[in-house]
Amino acid sequence: MTANAGGPRTVSKSETDDFRSETEQEDAPLGTPRVADPVIESRDLDVYYGDEQALHGIHMEIPERKVTALIGPSGCGKSTFLRSINRMNDLIEIARVDGELSFHGKNVYDDDVDPVALRRKIGMVFQKPNPFPKSIYDNVAYGLRVQGKADDVDEQVHTALERAALLDEVEDQLDSSGLDLSGGQQQRLCIARAIAPDPEVILMDEPASALDPVATSKIEDLVEELAEEYTVVIVTHNMQQAARISDKTAVFLTGGHLVEFDDTNKIFENPESDRVEDYITGKFG
Amino acid sequence: MTANAGGPRTVSKSETDDFRSETEQEDAPLGTPRVADPVIESRDLDVYYGDEQALHGIHMEIPERKVTALIGPSGCGKSTFLRSINRMNDLIEIARVDGELSFHGKNVYDDDVDPVALRRKIGMVFQKPNPFPKSIYDNVAYGLRVQGKADDVDEQVHTALERAALLDEVEDQLDSSGLDLSGGQQQRLCIARAIAPDPEVILMDEPASALDPVATSKIEDLVEELAEEYTVVIVTHNMQQAARISDKTAVFLTGGHLVEFDDTNKIFENPESDRVEDYITGKFG
Amino acid sequence: MSQAEETAEITTGGARGIDDRKNAAIRYVFFSCALVTVLTTLGIILVLIQGSVEFFQQVSILEYLTGTEWSPVIRPRSYGVLPLVWGTLIITVGSALIAIPIGTATAIYLSEYADPQVRKIVKPTLEILAGIPTIVYGFFALSFITPIIQYFVPDTGTFNAAAGAIVVGIMIIPMVSSLSEDAMSAVPDDLRNAAYGLGATKFEVSTRVVVPASLSGVIASYILALSRAIGETMAVTLAAGMSPQITTDPFEPIQTMTAYMVQIGISDVSVGSIGYQSLFAVGLTLFAMTLSMNLISLWIKSRYREEYQ
Amino acid sequence: ITRGKDSGLEGEIRMDGSNTVLPHGAVVSEEFQWRNNQVEIPVRGSGTGAGFQRFCGGETHAQNASRPILEEEQERCDRNGIEYVELETALDGIAVFANPANDWCESLTVDELARIWESGSDVETWNDVRNGWPDEEIELYGRDPASGTFDYFTEEITGEIGNIRSDYAASADTNVIVRGVRGDRHALGFGGAGYYYENEDDLKLLGVDDGDGSVKPELATIERGEYQPLTRPLYTYFRVDALARTEFRRFAQFYFEEIDGEATEADIVRPGEELTWTQWAARRVGYYAIPDEVRETSETKLADAIAEVQG
Amino acid sequence: MSTSNPFAEGTDDIERKRMIGRVFVAICFASTLVGIVALVALIADVLYESWGWVTWEFLTYPPSQVIENFLPGGRGAGIYPALVGSIFLIALTAVFTVFLGVGAAVYLEEYASENWLTSFIEANIANLAGVPSIVYGLLGLAIFVRGMQLGSSLVAGALTLTLLILPIVIVSTQEALRAVPDSQRQAAYGVGATQWQVIRDVVLPRALPGIMTGTILSLSRAIGETAPILMVGAATSLFVAPDGLTSSFSAMPMMIFEWATLPEPEFQHVAAAGIVVLLTILLLMNAVAILIRNRYDPRS
């Protein structure tokens, strides 16, 4: 796929001849489309926890300023894949990564890549809202401070809260604890915190699964908006959610295989694989 | 609804004139059908946790030897309702129940009802398999022993394991720990434990949500079989599951309201309420 | 099955429910066990007050609380408890200066950096320090710590507050390290992940997320450790001396409240004399001091619970 | 595991009191129990005061004391109907000692000691004690104010119990005083003479001059009553009614029985001497034997008490 | 595809933080060592002082005031009655504390509802845990020795130590009970067990390792306590081991304290030998507790 580096190139799903043959790439998911100048590209990515292999030869190209959804049944490796993008897996002692995962063409697993610097480019939002037990303001400012972006903190905090659609609700209580907010507000606070230092990519691991419907729909709206400025990769167990908000969808199935990766519409309306179809129509999971 | 106690009476959904007027019964769910000789009947049931009201005036009649599914988004009070049937809510200090919940016409919240005796009639299976750290045999025998049904324990244990479709798999390891089983087996063990003392009703709170698809489908088959002998009330967050296995479905929506209660087919094909329709088609949740 | 029968099976039918009588009896037995602790406190207060009343019939409370000379046996007699309180404070503050930084750093190391295997061994090993009989610490101070101090500060006498504070400090390190480590491990990984996700280094995660998040638990551990230091007896009796005086020089001998109590407890003063009664007055004062420390720690802990849900 | 011989006697004798006297009582009972192993004698050292409290409350049978019983304690005994017999059973010399590096001071007069130790003393340096001695601060070590040793020392030296300066380093453990003096060139301390003899290399023993010349506390000077005023008697009190019990009677009498071969030891028993257990025990644990006259008086008192209960 | 490293910017700053981080870890590690070094120094000091004095005779003979008896060729002297006394004391204390401690903890965790009485009892327990041990000595003296006329007996000593460690045992038992997952209780209630059946069959067995660990650790604290048994009146010199609840007793810390104050310098070694015996028992108890903890640790 290095041939792709040349420049923008529109590649549609129909260009099937562009695919490597099945024999060459057994694990390549069905219908993997080339993506124009992908921000993140994974090639033959295997992830192991100790002796257990959690991901098998994942190939994926994640497009810029789009929402890419990862769906699949519990334990299929969605979170694992997400964490391998910004090397959060480094923090899990037994986790081991093989293959390549590149960010703007640079393999993030190269020795000269500092994972801390990497994570400053790729923000992350987690399943359970996890604000620090600090004030709302300090929560948002934390990343700025850590990353040494300390001038104009005030302004940056406000901007981030604004973008996370939270400013109106908390403007006059910036000093109160982040833990005093409702679950949905907390999650938006975490999003504000993640975007405050202005990363390029935002990874979200089931950001709405712990929230009620109203809060969920707010987060969904937010995700769509964020895609105007950021590349968003989102894990969700809710297929309707994936259908609603994402441009691309990757379906992982049990055992850590990426079974299908394509435009969201395609996946939901006319998946290549029967297993994906079964999964999407709720035959299991 | 006490008028109902008289005897079997087939009431179909179409008999809308049978409903009390909306003004009389504001909280009555749409489409609540009368049930012939219901085993469990709740009337105007409110449940509070401290100052928070988790259930609002629930009316429901649960038919004998049928599977009744409770569905709804997270936090809507499904588990709360289930626990109020066998008074497991008594164990939550701040929980308080108003209104009536009757079992064979007897309000279980009357002063002269012994919750322990009640629970001996109404078995329960929980979301996470929770076998005791004892042998498989002792797990199943436990209920028999505490209920003083200690003759022929051997036979009863075997029968229960058989009915729970687990006997074949564990017959020659009855002495090994219940914890050594797989998740799905553990859950079936818990079902065997619940049915061993031969209750009338079995309450199940998302019994398959922690299991993989194969184990899930085994549990689903089992639930359908159990309905031949027991009244089953099952909470699930998986709508397809509810559609597959239940006869009646109750849809709770956020805030603790029972929005619709009807035959499962009706609910899934032609719900009365738009909100239920939205929920079922995955617009939120 | 008829409805009446059904109903009969779940109701108590006027009688008591299943094993109800037995359950009630068992509940009372357990309750009495819990009551023992209340009786213990009552007993302590009664015993201390009874002795103190006799003492305060002869000594004015004002003199006791404000006087700066303590010599209930040596003439001219004076009954100002402040020198003993001072001695106790010196030991407490001194041991805190040792145990708090060392214990906290140990806790951070164990919770954030150490391999789980290492933690599994080191934590209980350190806990042994808190379990070693304090009389052993007393001898350790005299035979090991004091000579070292004397090497650096040659004028130091055999008994000195510093040696007492050091051994007590060592003794309470594990209270700080273990309890703080518990608090730090209780910080959900979510928070660590959040910080890593923002591009924080491990150092920043430890010091700017974990420590602040566990602060109330950590502080509660300090207070518990300090209240142990206040109540510490044999080590200070042996190491810090028996000279009630208000001095800021840590190389001078002092006397703590507990050391005074041991001294009277095994002394030749006649029972019923004012010297003997002073034992109870000092005991009561000590009890009041640890009580207030414990109330503070309870208060902090209740805040701590709130914060985590 | 039981050690010693079974003599057929059995029972329990509880002994408490001064922890100074405790080793003496403990050695006697130790020897007694090796010979009568069914008699159980727990010995405690709660202190003379707390001991009398228990003794006069009828909790114990024998009481060690480093001072005679006080009036209020006596009243308590009377109230509880406890009759006792007071016996002098050993002598203790309170030694005054200095650091071995002290080459200026050989002895002190009682007056000098008083000036050093009395309450409000203005002696700060050795030079204040006697002209010509170094102008170095004296570091003072001594027993804690709650001890009988302290009571005796202050009474004899300064004329009144408890009349002592408050800025000396006090300890309940004489070993700790020894350590203090050993580690401090300008130190001066007091404590039981036995402690000096166990640490001769580390301490310098000073003579005490009460007008008849300087005397050092030695076996001879103490047992002959020449080391004054710092020789003090130690006492054992026995409960009279308990003497009716054979084993208790035998135990009390054992104090004044002659030692047997097993106990003879050259450095304790000098040739030609005939010692009783109490005398032998006193020397054994670093105290001094009561002179024979005193022993006879004590023995007679005991015999009278026994006669009274058996009477 | 570009091979330039997009992560090069800002890495100086990260490197600098890493340096600080390394220094910080070094400090934390050094602090951890302080505690361990102190422990090693303490044990080494004691072992050095006692070298050659811990003999079989030392373990099996009654104490003596005469140093020669401790030496080879002497009549034999040691710590036997105090050793047995301490063991009896601890065994008795264990019985009392397990009964009272588990009872109280079960009441607080399983029965008590959240009301002022419960919070009062819990606050009271937390406070008792911080009361100096010597105060318990005064209490034991007044209540058990005098009030209940038990005298300075084994049972009075054990009761005093019981009260001393009861709060710690209760708190650790509560923690063990809290660690029993609610799902286990619900499973039992769900099949119609009564509360007592739930506690007896499910909660207590499951919490047992935690309860044992906490209790043993507390007992190992009790075995080293000097001040309270000194106040209650353990005997300093005892020829025979205690043989009944009401017999007089001696205990190792008392013996050590006494030996250390005797004039002959050799007694310092005897005291050190006593400390070695005491520490050995204590470490054994800790080891057992750790073994139980590690074996049943739900986290491992």
Ligand SMILES: Nc1ncnc2c1ncn2[C@@H]1O[C@H](COP(=O)(O)OP(=O)(O)OP(=O)(O)O)[C@@H](O)[C@H]1O
């Ligand atoms: N820290 C870990 N240590 C060991 N195994 C792990 C770890 N995290 C995940 N796994 C295993 O890796 C596999 C994939 O897990 P992962 O969390 O990526 O799944 P997921 O698709 O995110 O599931 P879910 O929807 O439940 O979050 C699972 O089998 C899981 O048990």
Ligand SMILES: Nc1ncnc2c1ncn2[C@@H]1O[C@H](COP(=O)(O)OP(=O)(O)OP(=O)(O)O)[C@@H](O)[C@H]1O
């Ligand atoms: N023990 C409790 N104490 C206080 N509030 C509770 C408790 N249990 C449940 N609730 C509250 O009651 C409401 C209903 O909870 P319930 O557990 O019945 O929901 P549910 O429908 O079962 O949700 P889920 O699908 O997540 O299991 C929620 O708002 C919940 O926060």
Ligand SMILES: [Mg+2]
């Ligand atoms: Mg996941």
Ligand SMILES: [Mg+2]
């Ligand atoms: Mg639920």
Ligand SMILES: O=P([O-])([O-])[O-]
């Ligand atoms: O031990 P004393 O008798 O000196 O208190």
